[in-house]
Amino acid sequence: MEESTNKFKFSLLHVDPTGARSGEIQTPHGKIETPIFMPVGTAGAMKAMTTRQLLECSAQILLSNAYHLHLQPGTAIIKKLGGLHSFMDWHKPILTDSGGFQVFSLPKKEITQEGVKFKNQKTGDEFFLSPENSISSQNDLGADIIMAFDECVPGDADKSAAKKAAHRTLLWANRCLKAHKNKNQALFGISQGSIYKDLRIENITELKKLDFPGYALGGLSVGEGIETMSRVLNWSVPLLPENKPRYVMGIGLPEDILCAVESGIDMFDCIIPTRYARSGVLFTYGGKIRIRSGRYKHDKYPVDTRAYSYTSQNFTRAYLNHLYKSNEILAATLGSIHNIHFFMDFVKQIRNAIFENRFAEYKIEFLKLYTQRNKHG
Amino acid sequence: MEESTNKFKFSLLHVDPTGARSGEIQTPHGKIETPIFMPVGTAGAMKAMTTRQLLECSAQILLSNAYHLHLQPGTAIIKKLGGLHSFMDWHKPILTDSGGFQVFSLPKKEITQEGVKFKNQKTGDEFFLSPENSISSQNDLGADIIMAFDECVPGDADKSAAKKAAHRTLLWANRCLKAHKNKNQALFGISQGSIYKDLRIENITELKKLDFPGYALGGLSVGEGIETMSRVLNWSVPLLPENKPRYVMGIGLPEDILCAVESGIDMFDCIIPTRYARSGVLFTYGGKIRIRSGRYKHDKYPVDTRAYSYTSQNFTRAYLNHLYKSNEILAATLGSIHNIHFFMDFVKQIRNAIFENRFAEYKIEFLKLYTQRNKHG
Numbered sequence: 167m168e169e170s171t172n173k174f175k176f177s178l179l180h181v182d183p184t185g186a187r188s189g190e191i192q193t194p195h196g197k198i199e200t201p202i203f204m205p206v207g208t209a210g211a212m213k214a215m216t217t218r219q220l221l222e223c224s225a226q227i228l229l230s231n232a233y234h235l236h237l238q239p240g241t242a243i244i245k246k247l248g249g250l251h252s253f254m255d256w257h258k259p260i261l262t263d264s265g266g267f268q269v270f271s272l273p274k275k276e277i278t279q280e281g282v283k284f285k286n287q288k289t290g291d292e293f294f295l296s297p298e299n300s301i302s303s304q305n306d307l308g309a310d311i312i313m314a315f316d317e318c319v320p321g322d323a324d325k326s327a328a329k330k331a332a333h334r335t336l337l338w339a340n341r342c343l344k345a346h347k348n349k350n351q352a353l354f355g356i357s358q359g360s361i362y363k364d365l366r367i368e369n370i371t372e373l374k375k376l377d378f379p380g381y382a383l384g385g386l387s388v389g390e391g392i393e394t395m396s397r398v399l400n401w402s403v404p405l406l407p408e409n410k411p412r413y414v415m416g417i418g419l420p421e422d423i424l425c426a427v428e429s430g431i432d433m434f435d436c437i438i439p440t441r442y443a444r445s446g447v448l449f450t451y452g453g454k455i456r457i458r459s460g461r462y463k464h465d466k467y468p469v470d471t472r473a474y475s476y477t478s479q480n481f482t483r484a485y486l487n488h489l490y491k492s493n494e495i496l497a498a499t500l501g502s503i504h505n506i507h508f509f510m511d512f513v514k515q516i517r518n519a520i521f522e523n524r525f526a527e528y529k530i531e532f533l534k535l536y537t538q539r540n541k542h543g
Numbered sequence: 544m545e546e547s548t549n550k551f552k553f554s555l556l557h558v559d560p561t562g563a564r565s566g567e568i569q570t571p572h573g574k575i576e577t578p579i580f581m582p583v584g585t586a587g588a589m590k591a592m593t594t595r596q597l598l599e600c601s602a603q604i605l606l607s608n609a610y611h612l613h614l615q616p617g618t619a620i621i622k623k624l625g626g627l628h629s630f631m632d633w634h635k636p637i638l639t640d641s642g643g644f645q646v647f648s649l650p651k652k653e654i655t656q657e658g659v660k661f662k663n664q665k666t667g668d669e670f671f672l673s674p675e676n677s678i679s680s681q682n683d684l685g686a687d688i689i690m691a692f693d694e695c696v697p698g699d700a701d702k703s704a705a706k707k708a709a710h711r712t713l714l715w716a717n718r719c720l721k722a723h724k725n726k727n728q729a730l731f732g733i734s735q736g737s738i739y740k741d742l743r744i745e746n747i748t749e750l751k752k753l754d755f756p757g758y759a760l761g762g763l764s765v766g767e768g769i770e771t772m773s774r775v776l777n778w779s780v781p782l783l784p785e786n787k788p789r790y791v792m793g794i795g796l797p798e799d800i801l802c803a804v805e806s807g808i809d810m811f812d813c814i815i816p817t818r819y820a821r822s823g824v825l826f827t828y829g830g831k832i833r834i835r836s837g838r839y840k841h842d843k844y845p846v847d848t849r850a851y852s853y854t855s856q857n858f859t860r861a862y863l864n865h866l867y868k869s870n871e872i873l874a875a876t877l878g879s880i881h882n883i884h885f886f887m888d889f890v891k892q893i894r895n896a897i898f899e900n901r902f903a904e905y906k907i908e909f910l911k912l913y914t915q916r917n918k919h920g
Contacts, residue, residue: 210865214872218853239840239865247843247861255857463616466624476595480632484624488587488616495591495875 174310174352174379176411179521186427186525188517191411193259193310194350195251198226200411200432201516203423203509204261205439209234210244210254213440214498215506217256222476223507224514227310228256229435232303233265237286237293241306249308260309261435264300264342266316266335266356267384267415277317279337297341305348313382314342316356321389328360328385332369335384339376354380354413361394363401370405381406382413387436392422399429406430420449420512420536424529427516439509443501446490449473449508453536455483457501462487475507476500551687551729551756553788556898563804563902565894568788570636570687571727572628575603577788577809578897580800580890581638582816582883586611587621587631590817591875592883594633599853600884601891604687605633606812609680610642614663614670618683626685637686638812641677641719643693643712643733644761644792654694656711674718682725690759691719693733698766705737705762709746712761716753731757731790738771740778747782758783759790764813769799776806783807797826797889797913801906804893816886820878823867826850826885830913832860834878839864852884853877 175192182188191198205212205220206229212220220228230250235241244253251257269275275284281296300315315338317331335358346353355378359365373381383402386395399414406412413433414426426434439449446458450470455462457469465483469475477486477500489497512532519528552569559565568575582589582597583606589597597605607627612618621630628634646652652661658673677692692715694708712735723730732755736742750758760779763772776791783789790810791803803811816826823835827847832839834846842860846852854863854877866874889909896905 209869209871210862211869211871211873214876216853216873216876234869238869239861243841243861246841247859253859253862253865255862464620464623476593482624482630484616484620485587485630488630492586492588492611492615494586494588495872496588496593498872499591499593499876 173350176380176409178409182520182523182525184428184525185430186516186520187430187432188520189411189432191259191432193352195257195259195310196226198259199517201423201427201513201520202226202433203513204229204433204435205506205509206230206435206437207254207256208437209238210250212502212506214444214495214502215440217254219476219499219503220256220506221258223503224510225258225506226510227259227261229261229263230254230307230309231265231268232262232300232307232312233268233295235262235307236265236295236303241303245306245308249306251308259311260307261311262304262307262309262313263415264304264313264315264356265295266300266313267318269295270318279334281315297338298345301342301345301353302347305346305351308348309351311380312346312351312353314339314353314356314378316358316384318358318385318388319360321360323360325360325362325365328358328362329365332358332360332365336369336372339373339378343376343378352379354378354382354411356382356384356415357402358385360385361390361398366398366402367405370402374405374407378410380411380413382415383431384415386414387416387418387422392425395422396425396429399426399431403430421533423513424516424532427520428525428529439505440502443505444498446497446501448486448501449505451532451535453538457483457486458490459487469504470508473504473508473511475504477504477507550727553757553786555786559897559900559902561805561902562807563893563897564807564809565897566788566809568636570604570729572634572636572687573603575636576894578800578804578890578893579603579810580886581606581810581812582886583607583812583814584631584633585814586615587627589879591821591872591879592817594631596853596876596880597633597883598635600880601887602635602883603887604636604638606638606640607631607684607686608642608645609639609677609684609689610645610672612639612684613642613672613680618680622683622685626683628685636688637684638688639681639684639686639690640792641681641690641692641733642672643677643690644695646672647695656714658692674715675722678719678722678730679724682723682728685725686728688757689723689728689730691716691730691733691755693735693761695735695762695765696737698737700737702737702739702742705735705739706742709735709737709742713746713749716750716755720753720755729756731755731759731788733759733761733792734779735762737762738767738775743775743779744782747779751782751784755787757788757790759792760808761792763791764793764795764799769802772799773802773806776803776808780807798910800890801893801909804897805902805906816882817879820882821875823874823878825863825878826882828909828912830915834860834863835867836864846881847885850881850885850888852881854881854884
């Protein structure tokens, strides 16, 4: 089962009894094994990590945001300098998000059928983002996968607001397709419809007619909780084409990722590993640890011997505790390297489990160990 | 000409017609080529850089501070975890400063012949630092080179204050020698005496009788200006033993380093490369550049093609400008890597020039190019 857009091709390799799937995406900058976690380097930079360090964590694709790069430094500059891969020295696949999520999160904006007018919160400059100029910005950046410009409503939006946004997203999806000029980039469609079953069904049914090379579910992980998210995934994912990559945006914690994979999702992204790292929360197979805690002051062991990151290989928990206590920038760097390594190792284990038809067992085993520490403090 | 303390040995290899010297220091963690610039990782961590990145910049020795490590996490913890080299994963030579400079910079402290009583400015806890416990802390840390506990007066101190401090420093030097228990560590003496010729002469003459394996000049680069510093160096350095390493503490800018080398100094340390990097000032052979400036927004060239750091090899000035404008932590990392690389490359050029008896020409050529940009903005 294959679907290609020039250099873009998705191959579904195996489906586990639970419905969890593993596959491979080929892009102009190399292949991606799915299910895949995509680390986020919002403004064309991983926070507190070099791209070389990201590569050493076995990252396969990085996510960046056209919205932020549109405001600073401007996507035309990046195009002139040879595109985003070269600009940030990352020569593996990149996915850019359209900025829909960010623009609709702004406190003040003016939404019309044309697009969204808003002010740069730092400079006060007025900007306008539309399906056409979001795609044009993403064409400038040259990511391997780009995203349609969608309207995302908050998790607590009522049904009429969710319906309006889903309709607009569909209309804009058409305009994004027409605006898309660089056929080396795969443009993914985004489904909206919040937590409402009929809206999701209608939205996905219509989006499918547009024949995008991949589909994302937007408007999840926006405060609805894992049970609701799981329910929405269970309705929505079976409607998506089997032979195309399926991406759920903005997740998440390891438990969210397991839930998404089980429902048949192939791709996910989140700022959690790097943001948590900066606040001193490190992921281990034994659960999350708060490394600033006094219990680690004398701890001579690595953060996690199973997620054997550069950080775990070379430093003790006591050293990390010291760095966080001293507010050293290096704390953020070593913490981020560890957490990204953990997430990449985790999805590798998931892929292996799927290939061996034991995803259900893997999920139970993982959660048993992982939730132990969090339960007992 | 050689001087050894167990595994510590200094070999003077060449003296250029100007008096600039090149040599080699052997330590338990390997050799150091002199003249050498020592990057500063105050609290047992380079700011915004991993030790692996520091190694890639060709750093040969790192300076850390016993004062900071005494307060946080406590040097006994580091000893228990195997010493500072292992704690911070730096397996080349380390020099620890005693904390004299830091303690005497505190606004409130109580100085007696015994030592200095002060409060931890963060926690309010009371601490006491003396020659004995500074050396004991440094014995715990296990650096290859450790420093005597001295009293450093401000640059504008009057002569009577400078005299008192120089005398106390001498008294304390004796006590440091007696307290020093780990003969794998070379304990250097520190001369004080501010900018007063007779005080310096007296102080160095007395210190020499104690036969330290190396000598430092303290109390310089504390606001006296390069001309005054140069004058003090010209009186002081000829008094120091020829066959022992000579270290001037806390310098500095490239022009200060050239001045110190010309006077016959072998070692220097400063926070300038990393601190300047964090504020967006990058060193190049064409002068310092303020990378946040709008003039670099579209600049497709590396920071410096001659100081060909990881940063220069992989990123444009436009990318760095973007990182600084976006307040990305990565800006501090890439800036620090570049600046440290520049300083290490600079002292390598100095060593080569000395070996080829052309230090005087090198200095002129360097300053001509380096001051061009700074003159013309």
